[in-house]
Amino acid sequence: MRKIHDIHGGIHPPERKALSRPGELQTPPMPGRLVLPLSQHIGKPAQPVVAVGDQVLGGQLIAEAEGPVSVPVHAPTSGTITAVDRFAIPHASGLEDCCVEIAPDGTDRWVELNGIDDYRAFEPSELVSLARNAGIAGMGGAGFPTAVKLMAREGRSIDTVIINGTECEPYITADDTIMQCQPREIVLGAQMLAYIVGAEHIVIGVEDNKPTAFAAMRDAASGIDNRIEVVSFPTKYPSGGEKQLIEILTGKQVPSGGLPSDIGILCNNPGTAVAIYEAIANGRPLTRRIVTLTGEALQNPGNFEAMLGTPISHLLDAAGYRAEQNNRLIHGGPMMGFALHSADIPIIKTTNCILAPTEQELPTPAPAQPCIRCGMCAEACPAELLPQQLYWFARAKDNDSLEQHNLFDCIECGACSWVCPSQIPLVQYYRAGKAAINEARQEKVRSDRSRARFEARQERVEREAAEREAKRAQRKAAAQRKAEGSDGEDPVKAAIARAKARKQAEESTE
Amino acid sequence: MGLLTVTSPHAHGPQSVTRVMRAVLLATLPGVAVMTYFFGPGTLLNIIAGGLVALALEGLVMRLRQRQAGPYLRDYSVLVTSTLLCIALPAYTPWWIVAVGVASSVLLGKHVFGGLGYNPFNPAMVGYVVLLISFPVQMSAWPAPRGLAEVPSLGDSFVAFFQANQYDGITMATPLDLLRQNQGELMSELTSSRAQFGALAGVGWEWINIAFLAGGLWLLYQRIFTWHAPVAMLAALTLSALLGYDGGSSTSGGPVMVHLLSGATIFGAFFIITDPVSSAVSNRGRLIFGAAIGVLVYLIRAFGNYPDALAFAVLIMNFAAPFIDHYTQPRVYGQGDKR
Numbered sequence: 095m096r097k098i099h100d101i102h103g104g105i106h107p108p109e110r111k112a113l114s115r116p117g118e119l120q121t122p123p124m125p126g127r128l129v130l131p132l133s134q135h136i137g138k139p140a141q142p143v144v145a146v147g148d149q150v151l152g153g154q155l156i157a158e159a160e161g162p163v164s165v166p167v168h169a170p171t172s173g174t175i176t177a178v179d180r181f182a183i184p185h186a187s188g189l190e191d192c193c194v195e196i197a198p199d200g201t202d203r204w205v206e207l208n209g210i211d212d213y214r215a216f217e218p219s220e221l222v223s224l225a226r227n228a229g230i231a232g233m234g235g236a237g238f239p240t241a242v243k244l245m246a247r248e249g250r251s252i253d254t255v256i257i258n259g260t261e262c263e264p265y266i267t268a269d270d271t272i273m274q275c276q277p278r279e280i281v282l283g284a285q286m287l288a289y290i291v292g293a294e295h296i297v298i299g300v301e302d303n304k305p306t307a308f309a310a311m312r313d314a315a316s317g318i319d320n321r322i323e324v325v326s327f328p329t330k331y332p333s334g335g336e337k338q339l340i341e342i343l344t345g346k347q348v349p350s351g352g353l354p355s356d357i358g359i360l361c362n363n364p365g366t367a368v369a370i371y372e373a374i375a376n377g378r379p380l381t382r383r384i385v386t387l388t389g390e391a392l393q394n395p396g397n398f399e400a401m402l403g404t405p406i407s408h409l410l411d412a413a414g415y416r417a418e419q420n421n422r423l424i425h426g427g428p429m430m431g432f433a434l435h436s437a438d439i440p441i442i443k444t445t446n447c448i449l450a451p452t453e454q455e456l457p458t459p460a461p462a463q464p465c466i467r468c469g470m471c472a473e474a475c476p477a478e479l480l481p482q483q484l485y486w487f488a489r490a491k492d493n494d495s496l497e498q499h500n501l502f503d504c505i506e507c508g509a510c511s512w513v514c515p516s517q518i519p520l521v522q523y524y525r526a527g528k529a530a531i532n533e534a535r536q537e538k539v540r541s542d543r544s545r546a547r548f549e550a551r552q553e554r555v556e557r558e559a560a561e562r563e564a565k566r567a568q569r570k571a572a573a574q575r576k577a578e579g580s581d582g583e584d585p586v587k588a589a590i591a592r593a594k595a596r597k598q599a600e601e602s603t604e
Numbered sequence: 605m606g607l608l609t610v611t612s613p614h615a616h617g618p619q620s621v622t623r624v625m626r627a628v629l630l631a632t633l634p635g636v637a638v639m640t641y642f643f644g645p646g647t648l649l650n651i652i653a654g655g656l657v658a659l660a661l662e663g664l665v666m667r668l669r670q671r672q673a674g675p676y677l678r679d680y681s682v683l684v685t686s687t688l689l690c691i692a693l694p695a696y697t698p699w700w701i702v703a704v705g706v707a708s709s710v711l712l713g714k715h716v717f718g719g720l721g722y723n724p725f726n727p728a729m730v731g732y733v734v735l736l737i738s739f740p741v742q743m744s745a746w747p748a749p750r751g752l753a754e755v756p757s758l759g760d761s762f763v764a765f766f767q768a769n770q771y772d773g774i775t776m777a778t779p780l781d782l783l784r785q786n787q788g789e790l791m792s793e794l795t796s797s798r799a800q801f802g803a804l805a806g807v808g809w810e811w812i813n814i815a816f817l818a819g820g821l822w823l824l825y826q827r828i829f830t831w832h833a834p835v836a837m838l839a840a841l842t843l844s845a846l847l848g849y850d851g852g853s854s855t856s857g858g859p860v861m862v863h864l865l866s867g868a869t870i871f872g873a874f875f876i877i878t879d880p881v882s883s884a885v886s887n888r889g890r891l892i893f894g895a896a897i898g899v900l901v902y903l904i905r906a907f908g909n910y911p912d913a914l915a916f917a918v919l920i921m922n923f924a925a926p927f928i929d930h931y932t933q934p935r936v937y938g939q940g941d942k943r
């Protein structure tokens with residue numbers, strides 16, 4: 095048995111997971127249009143390879159990766175390209191970004207898919223490029239390109255692959271559902287991941303509020319591979335944070351500012367493991383995902399297997415949306431999700447949940463009161479920060495103290511705000527603080543660069559002036575020699591004069 | 605559709621300032637009840653009158669600062685301040701002293717610095733020290749506890765409350781007074797010859813302290829504060845008293861139990877030094893903060909001029925809290941072991 099470690103802090107918000115009936119998977123009707131953002135991941139946006147009017151098949155490449163840290167996009171079904179343009183994307187500030195719009199033709203014809211039977215016959219690097227070409231980005235959190243995580247790196251070896259089936263955010267049951275419905279694919283995907291990075295251990299971590307998923311994973315793993323451990327641990331938010339889960343399962347901490355790979359760990363979401371399996375065994379690119387639609391403003395909450403690019407409004411309708419009861423639409427969960435400005439936005443690779451709560455369920459926040467320094471936030475903080483101090487510094491815009499108090503180790507989990515009796519929106523201050531510091535750093539880089547440019551120019555001007563001066567001195571010396579009528583009379587003297595001129599020139603450039 | 609676009613987290617826990625403050629008020633009940641049993645209704649009268657003054661002042665200040673008074677009055681924080689001050693006052697303090705004390709707490713202790721959350725000093729203790737310096741006689745006039753004298757009736761209490769100058773009922777030196785005034789008696793002689801000493805510490809006082817302990821433990825259980833400051837203070841006080849006990853000689857600092865269960869010790873440990881605003885912030889900081897108060901309380905009791913030392917000890921450490929914070933930043937996840 096693996097020893098389970100505790101993490102600092104954490105909270106126990108109401109889970110509300112039964113609302114979306116984990117384990118039941120529904121398929122929404124075919125949407126009338128699909129909008130596929132070219133940037134559903136961290137890194138450079140993909141480049142479209144189709145034009146308006148093109149017919150595409152399901153699984154066909156519609157935008158290719160731009161450089162190593164980028165992810166391609168594929169058509170989720172057959173249809174016609176109707177636009178390559180800017181559309182609203184899931185983003186906290188209601189951004190628009192470049193997207194490809196497809197009008198599905200309803201026949202769902204696909205390109206021919208070629209999987210491989212025995213992945214062990216292939217080099218890891220070949221499998222990595224399969225993963226890259228399948229358009230896989232982390233499906234749990236920020237959407238980091240999975241292939242980049244898998245690439246071998248100098249001097250770092252991975253010994254443990256962790257499958258993060260924690261899903262500690264309240265309400266969300268997408269991972270719970272995929273673990274119940276596709277445990278075999280998760281196990282096979284995890285084995286492929288372990289093969290690619292050369293890991294010896296595979297740990298599948300499941301919070302103990304998901305006994306059905308835990309049993310499904312354990313059954314799927316048993317007898318297949320004795321390197322696999324399926325581990326259950328106590329429910330606590332935010333145990334599913336990557337750093338927190340790593341500490342729970344291994345007792346090790348990811349160094350500040352570092353990556354899990356620094357301590358030999360690769361962490362992936364169950365959905366990502368399935369996507370890896372599909373890409374390698376079936377040659378199928380990532381074009382759909384499980385999304386939890388939940389909240390009391392929905393008549394029929396549940397988990398939907400949706401094509402990427404499906405408008406959220408379409409899914410909401412499928413789930414019996416009662417718009418008049420809904421006070422906000424949240425992309426993600428209640429703790430870390432962000433509020434959407436409209437429902438006319440597509441789901442993307444990282445969309446695990448759309449939450450449509452009523453006012454009663456998640457009330458409009460009360461006005462913040464002054465901080466009473468009660469320290470409840472520090473008790474709750476999983477990163478062992480002092481949120482109340484960070485709050486003071488953030489308000490005072492004291493960036494140095496913010497960095498000194500490790501603002502950048504804050505994972506924005508929201509536990510501090512959740513417990514704060516004064517209802518201070520602490521995380522908002524931290525986001526603003528981080529943005530301000532990043533801005534200042536970039537500003538510094540910019541000004542360093544322009545200073546360097548200025549200095550280079552200054553140097554050039556001085557050098558040129560010095561050269562002119564030296565030439566003039568030479569000419570003068572020559573003229574003098576001529577005047578003395580002793581052309582070439584004293585080569586030694588002339589050499590000294592030349593050296594003098596050179597030295598002068600050097601000095602003046604210094 | 606009028607969607608709210610606030611940032612995460614979208615959920616909030618059940619805790620609020622009002623709940624915290626209400627819990628603190630409730631937790632004083634056992635202690636106040638036992639005080640009333642031993643000393644009569646005086647403390648209750650003080651708490652009620654002090655509370656009214658406090659609410660009126662808070663409302664006034666909020667008006668002057670052009671804020672809505674309602675939310676600030678409803679959060680109970682000003683009532684906590686006035687209640688804690690009134691518990692610390694002798695049971696039959698004249699009304700105008702109570703009013704001056706509450707006004708000092710609310711205005712000098714809190715609003716001068718910008719109101720709730722901004723006060724570097726514990727407001728109740730600011731009020732207490734103002735009174736102790738201005739009215740030393742009235743502030744040391746503790747009535748005799750039940751068992752040693754007749755407990756005043758409600759009528760007597762009103763009379764005492766509205767008196768012009770000082771309590772003219774039976775007052776009696778507290779056990780801590782006796783320790784301080786001790787001239788050459790062995791501890792065993794002292795504690796056995798004076799009626800004020802009871803089974804554990806002082807008659808009445810020992811039960812009052814135990815009752816406040818019950819309230820304090822309940823707050824701890826409710827996670828209103830952490831154990832660090834109270835435990836550190838009591839441990840430090842115990843240790844100091846042990847070191848200074850000197851075998852119970854005539855120059856002894858006094859028995860440990862008397863220190864732990866007399867005067868404001870337990871009340872202070874759980875209700876005063878746990879004031880979050882004016883204490884250190886980290887758990888390690890609170891350990892240091894509490895321990896230093898424990899030592900100071902002992903030193904002032906043993907060598908100082910004031911019978912009880914809590915208020916001074918707390919104010920001194922309030923002053924030191926920012927420095928403690930500076931040196932006790934906790935180790936952060938992933939920052940390696942630099943504890």
Ligand code: SF4
Nearest residue numbers: 465467468469471514
């Ligand atoms: S929980 Fe809120 S009120 Fe308490 S210390 Fe933290 S920020 Fe201040």
Ligand code: SF4
Nearest residue numbers: 475504505507508510
């Ligand atoms: S949001 Fe940041 S500061 Fe707040 S509890 Fe989470 S990690 Fe700590």
